Amino acid sequence: MNSQSLLNDPSNVESIKRICNQVLSDIAPEELILVDQVVDIFVEASDPNGNLKVVDSSYTDTPLGFGSNGELYTTIIVPIIINTLSKILGTFSDVSLKQAIDIIKDGRDKKDLKIEIVINEIRQEITIKASNSRVTKKKSKIIADKVLRIIANELSK
Amino acid sequence: MQTGQSLKGQIPYNLITTSVFLSIVVVLPLFLLIATPTYVFITYGAIPLICGLWTFLREPDIQIKYRKMQPLSEKYPSLVEQIIGLKAYSDLRDQPEFLYIPSNTAEVFAFGTWRKKYFAISEGAIANSKSTTISSVITHEIAHLRNGDTWKTGFPTHFLYWLFLMSILIAIRSFPYSLFFKIYDSYRADNGISDMVVPLLFFILGFAVLLATRFLYRMKEFSADSFAQNCVGLTEYVQVFLPTITTQNQSWSRSSFESLGFHPSKRLRLQILQEPLLLVNELPNLMFIIGLFLGYASCYRLDLDSSFALAVISEFTVGVLASLLLQIILNNEHIEKLVQIKILSNSILNMANGMAFAFIFLVGISNLMMYDAIIGSYFRRGDDLLSALFSTLDITLLILIFIPALILGFVILVRPLIHNKILGETVKSQILFVLVAFLPGIALFDFYISQWWEGIQFEVGKFWFLILISGIWVLVTIVIWRLFAFQQRMRKKVEK
Numbered sequence: 001m002n003s004q005s006l007l008n009d010p011s012n013v014e015s016i017k018r019i020c021n022q023v024l025s026d027i028a029p030e031e032l033i034l035v036d037q038v039v040d041i042f043v044e045a046s047d048p049n050g051n052l053k054v055v056d057s058s059y060t061d062t063p064l065g066f067g068s069n070g071e072l073y074t075t076i077i078v079p080i081i082i083n084t085l086s087k088i089l090g091t092f093s094d095v096s097l098k099q100a101i102d103i104i105k106d107g108r109d110k111k112d113l114k115i116e117i118v119i120n121e122i123r124q125e126i127t128i129k130a131s132n133s134r135v136t137k138k139k140s141k142i143i144a145d146k147v148l149r150i151i152a153n154e155l156s157k
Numbered sequence: 158m159q160t161g162q163s164l165k166g167q168i169p170y171n172l173i174t175t176s177v178f179l180s181i182v183v184v185l186p187l188f189l190l191i192a193t194p195t196y197v198f199i200t201y202g203a204i205p206l207i208c209g210l211w212t213f214l215r216e217p218d219i220q221i222k223y224r225k226m227q228p229l230s231e232k233y234p235s236l237v238e239q240i241i242g243l244k245a246y247s248d249l250r251d252q253p254e255f256l257y258i259p260s261n262t263a264e265v266f267a268f269g270t271w272r273k274k275y276f277a278i279s280e281g282a283i284a285n286s287k288s289t290t291i292s293s294v295i296t297h298e299i300a301h302l303r304n305g306d307t308w309k310t311g312f313p314t315h316f317l318y319w320l321f322l323m324s325i326l327i328a329i330r331s332f333p334y335s336l337f338f339k340i341y342d343s344y345r346a347d348n349g350i351s352d353m354v355v356p357l358l359f360f361i362l363g364f365a366v367l368l369a370t371r372f373l374y375r376m377k378e379f380s381a382d383s384f385a386q387n388c389v390g391l392t393e394y395v396q397v398f399l400p401t402i403t404t405q406n407q408s409w410s411r412s413s414f415e416s417l418g419f420h421p422s423k424r425l426r427l428q429i430l431q432e433p434l435l436l437v438n439e440l441p442n443l444m445f446i447i448g449l450f451l452g453y454a455s456c457y458r459l460d461l462d463s464s465f466a467l468a469v470i471s472e473f474t475v476g477v478l479a480s481l482l483l484q485i486i487l488n489n490e491h492i493e494k495l496v497q498i499k500i501l502s503n504s505i506l507n508m509a510n511g512m513a514f515a516f517i518f519l520v521g522i523s524n525l526m527m528y529d530a531i532i533g534s535y536f537r538r539g540d541d542l543l544s545a546l547f548s549t550l551d552i553t554l555l556i557l558i559f560i561p562a563l564i565l566g567f568v569i570l571v572r573p574l575i576h577n578k579i580l581g582e583t584v585k586s587q588i589l590f591v592l593v594a595f596l597p598g599i600a601l602f603d604f605y606i607s608q609w610w611e612g613i614q615f616e617v618g619k620f621w622f623l624i625l626i627s628g629i630w631v632l633v634t635i636v637i638w639r640l641f642a643f644q645q646r647m648r649k650k651v652e653k
Contacts, residue, residue, distance in 0.1 A: 030428040033395050041400065072423055075400045 006086040022150045028073040038074045104152035170380035181313045205319035213315040229255035245299045267298040269307045300384035306377040313370045320363045328356035365449040374419035441507040448511020594634035
């Protein structure tokens with residue numbers, strides 16, 4: 001499943017908003033006021049191929065002007081969540097999805113190493129995407145774990 | 158605890174910004190005038206102040222001319238009407254001139270001086286923003302005009318540039334004297350001084366001014382945010398922080414230099430908009446600046462040898478005090494007050510850190526000199542009226558003749574390099590290259606003239622040696638520049 005087909009269903013968009021709100025309530029509660037709108041912006045911006053366009057700051061940071069210094073966590077987290085969700089739903093079938101959710105929630109599952117490897121790859125991908133000049137690797141690992149766990153909780157409902 | 162709404166009206170933003178502004182442009186030069194001899198005041202107080210004022214007053218005209226700004230009413234009359242219709246605008250005492258910038262970059266800003274104020278908006282901002290967002294941003298800019306932020310931050314910024322420039326120029330002037338030509342050997346032997354110490358001393362003062370200016374920039378943003386939020390409402394105003402969608406990647410230079418920007422981050426601004434009490438987190442920054450100024454000022458009247466002891470004592474005393482306070486609070490189980498106490502003790506500790514920083518810096522260089530000696534050695538001509546006049550002339554000459562001549566020389570020199578794209582493609586990169594590569598040239602020119610000026614016969618061999626060193630430095634800089642450009646290209650390739 002690509003991002004576009006995921007975002008076509010309004011109920012999925014609502015799930016994404018719920019996941020984003022949960023993730024950001026721990027990481028950056030001050031941004032909760034903007035989360036739903038940022039998700040909507042990404043939904044509008046995704047092209048038919050499922051690519052999410054890069055988000056940039058609105059105004060240039062000139063000394064006297066309306067500066068937009070730094071990036072919001074929301075603009076980093078939202079595309080990560082959309083991509084991760086579409087990847088999980090696209091990779092796992094109904095049976096393996098349940099196992100994947102269990103692995104994410106409860107840790108290592110000795111029965112199916114393949115699923116665990118895929119989840120670790122997804123976790124690694126989130127960590128790389130989340131880390132930038134302001135988010136340390138350690139913090140991005142915590143973000144990756146949190147994102148996966150909240151997605152697993154949402155999918156298990 | 159007070160709610161954010163009730164606290165908002167109580168934060169005396171204007172009082173804070175005006176006090177910091179006055180401390181930079183009035184108290185600092187006054188301190189130099191009172192605490193130091195005339196030469197130091199002229200070089201590091203009067204000249205940066207006058208030149209800063211001059212460039213500050215000239216800046217609006219230069220901006221308008223070089224950015225090709227036009228009257229906004231000719232391009233977007235409806236937008237002008239929209240601005241005039243805003244509630245915030247109707248309360249504005251001095252009405253600004255509206256300008257349009259023909260640029261696709263989204264820019265909205267207020268600028269100007271005490272006499273004339275301007276408001277500029279770019280094509281990119283008009284094209285890419287919603288009407289409501291534009292109104293919020295304009296209200297934010299109107300707040301800057303109301304609060305006088307254009308001059309409160311503009312003037313200190315120019316003063317700061319000139320203060321650093323003077324320090325660099327004097328350091329470069331002193332460099333050949335200090336390291337290559339021991340002209341004042343006897344003087345140095347008597348006093349144990351190094352000619353470089355005065356500009357080094359003023360670098361730390363410049364550092365304090367830099368921090369104070371940064372603090373001003375941050376406060377003015379919080380203040381304008383608070384005003385705009387009161388005018389348009391929180392939910393409406395926070396829309397200005399929403400991202401826009403673009404297909405372009407962020408440029409390396411922008412993302413890297415953002416962290417050096419004076420604007421507070423979006424995240425912090427959102428935090429303070431929703432909980433103004435968090436503004437107290439800025440207090441430690443202010444206290445560090447105060448500590449730096451206090452340490453610097455007191456060192457001027459103290460025996461520098463005792464400065465290290467003072468640094469240790471100040472840190473120790475404040476440390477003990479802060480931990481005692483924490484102890485009392487923890488014992489009484491007033492956990493809810495812990496955050497406030499933490500900020501308070503942080504502030505006190507930061508002030509002590511500032512003082513200690515100033516003390517330790519001065520102790521470090523006090524090994525090279527004595528207070529009276531550096532002043533006497535500054536222009537190496539003694540301490541009387543004639544030498545004061547002489548040094549004033551010297552500096553004036555440096556600014557009016559040598560520097561323009563050097564800039565002209567640079568332009569002639571670097572034109573072929575720019576033409577062949579050796580120095581990079583952006584103007585910023587070219588200017589940076591010129592500064593890094595050719596600054597040693599200033600030393601040579603100035604040295605040559607100073608030798609002749611003072612009637613001292615200079616040694617041709619040493620002169621050529623310096624030219625050789627400068628030439629090698631230019632070559633090394635070119636190589637480094639090319640390596641950086643290569644690295645940047647590779648980075649872009651990898652990103653693609």
